[in-house]
Amino acid sequence: MSESSVPVRRHPLHVSGTLDPGVSRWLWLVKWLLAIPHYIVLLFLWIAFFVLTVVAFFAILFTGRYPRGIFDFNVGVLRWSWRVTFYAYGVLGTDRYPPFSLSADVDYPARLDVDYPQHLSRGLVLVKWWLLAIPHYLLVSAFTTGSYRMSTRMDWASGGATDGGQWADGGQWMAQGGTPSLLSLLVLFAAIALLFTGGYPRGIFDFVLGLHRWGLRVVAYATLMTDHYPPFRLDQGGPDPDAPATAQPPGPTV
Template sequence: MCAMPTATAPSKYPLSPVRLEADYAPALSRWLWLVKWLLAIPHYVVLLFLWIGFLLVTVVAFFAVLITGGYPRALFDFNVGVLRWSWRVEYYAYGSLGTDRYPPFTLRDVPDYPAHLDIAYPEHLSRGLVLVKSWLLVLPQLLVAALMSGGYRFNGGLAGLLAFYAGVSLLFTGRYPRGMYDLNIGLHRWVARVMAYGLLLTDVYPPYRLDQGEREPLG
């Protein structure tokens, strides 16, 4: 008797330096998602200034990598913190609608909050790649990311559409469909990897692979 083929285990996947994870909450408020656009405004105002800082820091980091081959750790931690904050807000709001718990105002990881993002600090980055990866090498991935979430964002695109349908489901049933949730998180995970590469935070090219669900592959 022939043995049945088995699926590739997550442990066979290459480990990504970008870790985006979330905790599934099947039962959420039926109506709160209708007003999250209002509740999230304070975060959006703060993030506007944080992203201005992010862009300025990225310019400084570009020259630092070009000259020294290293990304200054303080600048790296700040930019990762901005991405982390953005992900928490979009997980709460219209990127995912994955939680009713209001996001904290901090760049640091909050262990008991249901949305997390981290990027492993690179001890060395290529001085040659920094010249081309943010506009040329990332372009094919950016086109995919645009379909998934509108580009270098955590809302919009297919992910935003899934979040809207999840909101409608919550309105009528009070539950977030699990398959829809897993796909939504997978799309955000892909986009986070593209963002990390295109914004100079890693030299690891994002894989063309949709890793769905709450947790990253074990690697």
């Protein structure tokens, strides 16, 4: 079989974002206030996410299947969190207010979906969320936490090393002293550029999307949604390179 005929295994989690060309110079200064209703709702959604993931753990352990209703709800929580992250201080990529919805919205500039797994390994469920994912926890923590401690709802997955809390809180961190993370610095530079030039540097946007994409793949793996091991790869840019052609966002990305 030739190399070109070997099927490419795409990652089942698809994360994309379209940078709005007219992002406001100043609105980011008050987005912390505007996003408060979302943060409150997401707090309760992530509590439910945690409980349902524990239920899914036992379902996978005994049946090899992730209950479809729980899966769809948990994907919805990730989707909602990604929209808030994209709107607020995780990216600052749009001024369009995120919808209060777990459902997919192809018209919103931030999109997330996860392919439903027909079967999951009953053995891997015992080790992938803590042992196998440790290398990714270390790498992702390096660019998302710096010497800040995240407010997290998902420390159960890694004994405190996972980055799931970042997306649970829409990209927010609780400063405990020290230096900010690489991700927060990049978004800060973008905010300053918006304030003084009215433009979001495209290189920063692409890099920030790549960091989030990597982190969310790890979250999906650690929360048992897939057996597909996250690649050690920074897929930069707004469109997800692993998304099906029909799932790519319409129109320009700049």
